[in-house]
Amino acid sequence: MNNYQNYQNYYALNNQNMNNAWNMPTNNPFNNMNFNKCTYDQKDIRPNEIYDPYAGFIRGNMFPDLYNQYKISKPYEIEPMNEQAQLLTNIDAISFAAHDLNLYLDTHPEDQDMIQLFNQYRMQSEEAVKEYEKRFGPLNVDSSSLNVCPWAWNKLPWPWENK
Amino acid sequence: MWKYEKKLQYPVNITKKDLKLAQYILTQYGGPAGELAAAWQYLDQRYSMPDDRGKALLTDIGTEELAHVEIISAMIYQLTAGATPEEFKAAGMGEQYAQWGKDLFPSDSYGNPFNMAYIKLAGDPIANIESNMGAEQRARATYEHLMDMTNDPNVLAPLAFLRQREIVHYQRFKELRNYYLETLKK
Numbered sequence: 001m002n003n004y005q006n007y008q009n010y011y012a013l014n015n016q017n018m019n020n021a022w023n024m025p026t027n028n029p030f031n032n033m034n035f036n037k038c039t040y041d042q043k044d045i046r047p048n049e050i051y052d053p054y055a056g057f058i059r060g061n062m063f064p065d066l067y068n069q070y071k072i073s074k075p076y077e078i079e080p081m082n083e084q085a086q087l088l089t090n091i092d093a094i095s096f097a098a099h100d101l102n103l104y105l106d107t108h109p110e111d112q113d114m115i116q117l118f119n120q121y122r123m124q125s126e127e128a129v130k131e132y133e134k135r136f137g138p139l140n141v142d143s144s145s146l147n148v149c150p151w152a153w154n155k156l157p158w159p160w161e162n163k
Numbered sequence: 164m165w166k167y168e169k170k171l172q173y174p175v176n177i178t179k180k181d182l183k184l185a186q187y188i189l190t191q192y193g194g195p196a197g198e199l200a201a202a203w204q205y206l207d208q209r210y211s212m213p214d215d216r217g218k219a220l221l222t223d224i225g226t227e228e229l230a231h232v233e234i235i236s237a238m239i240y241q242l243t244a245g246a247t248p249e250e251f252k253a254a255g256m257g258e259q260y261a262q263w264g265k266d267l268f269p270s271d272s273y274g275n276p277f278n279m280a281y282i283k284l285a286g287d288p289i290a291n292i293e294s295n296m297g298a299e300q301r302a303r304a305t306y307e308h309l310m311d312m313t314n315d316p317n318v319l320a321p322l323a324f325l326r327q328r329e330i331v332h333y334q335r336f337k338e339l340r341n342y343y344l345e346t347l348k349k
Contacts, residue, residue: 057173058324059324059327060173060323060324060325060326060327060328060331061327061328061330061331063331066330066331066334067327067330068330069323070306070307070310070323070326071307071310071311071319071323072310072319072323075323076316076319076320076323078174088170088174089174091170092170092172092173092174096172096173099223099227100331102223103220103223103224103227103331103332103335104335106216106219106220106223106335106339107216107220107335107338107339107342108338109216138169139168139169139170140166140167140168140169141166141167142166156169158169159169159170159171159233159237160171160175160233160236160237160240160241162175162176162177162178162241162244
């Protein structure tokens with residue numbers, strides 16, 4: 001069940017025997033493994049808490065139980081340079097939250113509270129996308145903001161282009 | 164089918180040109196633990212999943228990996244933006260420039276073309292999902308190696324995001340594996 005403990009013991013034992021045999025990496029790789037705190041079974045352990053969408057988004061992880069860091073001491077803040085970027089960051093955060101809950105629900109399909117939260121984020125994301133598209137043009141090709149001439153799909157900067 | 168959203172899953176805004184770093188990061192595009200291999204491996208494995216739980220998870224994570232392909236591509240594009248042929252040569256990327264110009268070509272950091280043999284399929288849910296858990300761990304380790312090699316915050320931020328996603332995906336695959344181990348034997 002708790003492989004994490006086993007790994008740590010294994011590592012500690014080996015480490016005593018081969019203290020000088022190899023250089024310890026500065027970051028002990030086994031510190032990067034708090035993977036065993038949730039299980040598939042919704043009746044078993046549920047995540048104690050989840051981050052709010054923005055905090056989860058900048059971490060790449062909505063679940064504090066699963067989160068761990070490497071090299072950087074805290075997650076980078078997103079610093080939008082204008083209102084358009086601000087709205088886009090908001091969409092990024094909410095749709096990320098909905099997506100990470102989606103993956104969780106794939107393996108915990110009976111967690112009703114999480115389904116409710118997923119739907120809350122899904123609706124917020126829909127609203128935020130509509131608001132953005134109304135002002136700055138389409139993010140999706142099924143957007144009603146495409147009902148204009150000239151054709152608006154090819155107007156916005158493409159996502160890989162640095163503004 | 165898939166729909167395109169005209170945005171990245173996580174923003175990439177790199178201002179400092181670094182061709183050598185682009186070459187290192189290239190492995191997460193077309194290398195053995197790269198995003199392209201992960202996407203195809205998961206999407207191809209959907210057809211042998213015994214229930215809807217597995218089909219959903221592989222579809223959803225496979226789709227997210229495609230979004231990661233785009234993040235990695237954006238990073239390489241921006242790290243090499245405006246580079247001259249001389250700069251490509253100086254960074255040891257002359258071969259890259261000679262063959263592909265400034266197009267992205269899926270290869271590992273050595274320039275070996277992406278190989279579909281990277282993807283692990285066994286037609287068996289437990290074998291497949293355990294391959295995926297390994298794939299997520301190898302990708303996590305690769306992202307840590309890449310993070311070791313730069314201090315540019317604009318590069319570290321998306322690398323840290325992508326690394327974190329490997330941890331979440333690993334967890335979900337492990338949950339699915341454990342669920343199948345218990346339910347399939349009944």
